[in-house]
Amino acid sequence: MCSVFRRSLKRKGLKFTPERAKILDAVLSKQGMFEAEALLFEMRRTGHHVSKATIYRTLKHLLEANIVSEVLIDSKQSHYELSFGREPANYLVCVETDKIVEFSDSQFSKLAENICHKHGFDLINYRFVVYGVSPDARSADEANNEDA
Amino acid sequence: MCSVFRRSLKRKGLKFTPERAKILDAVLSKQGMFEAEALLFEMRRTGHHVSKATIYRTLKHLLEANIVSEVLIDSKQSHYELSFGREPANYLVCVETDKIVEFSDSQFSKLAENICHKHGFDLINYRFVVYGVSPDARSADEANNEDA
DNA sequence: CTTGCTGCAAAAGTTTTGCACACGT
């Protein structure tokens, strides 16, 4: 993976620095989605200090290298996920609890290709996000109603 | 539509005020997606002055009434769209030019229902967003390369 | 008269930028 990033940087005349290596490592260690801030704190915790600005700058490079992709789930902040060599993940989000369930379904890939083809686009990525209310949130609601 | 909003507000013990009416009107007049700021400026331009805070507060109520839905396309800011009584719109986005093409496909509705059912969720909304490079952006790129 | 609404300005939160200095090649 490291070499993929190296190549992508080289193509743009950029350097593979220790900071970028540390950030890539941290990203690779993440399971599922993460936020820029979370990455920052985790790196601080494990003694790999890199500035916030560098994290954001490096995430941009990782996006361009298609190693990471941006997942827009809510309007609060950007989420990222490791995406290299994987089918894009799709998400089921509870609007009450913010709980997020990941699911995958290979048919989206074909649908995305069809749409792109129809409009002459080159496909980069796609994402299906479903919003709903989880069973947990429903039970919580009922509990509240009984209180009232 | 107005009465839908009224009912939703009443259910929550809230009032249908002149400001909320004006914002609903402005939203109804919009074709496709819009941003909170755009709504603000348009309302200013047409002499319907409402404060920024009220716009944001009202958009929240419209979301809860399922009259409007939030569309997360990029990380810059939230986009909204009128959604009452419509199938959710899906989007094809050019990552170079930010051009957005709307498309619809009824099969997503069933897919979303299936996913929700499988996890015991109540479906609220869903969205399929495809990212790619538009033909326009490709031609622009080639032009740049020739320059170099 | 109690509850909710608005506008303003300030605050909050995330992401970007400017700058001075440091580093890699």
Next chain:
DNA sequence: ACGTGTGCAAAACTTTTGCAGCAAG
């Protein structure tokens, strides 16, 4: 040396919140 990278702090931007006065049932 050169261009690029980094950290820091400040800026920019969108969105939220507190508050004082107002409106409505």
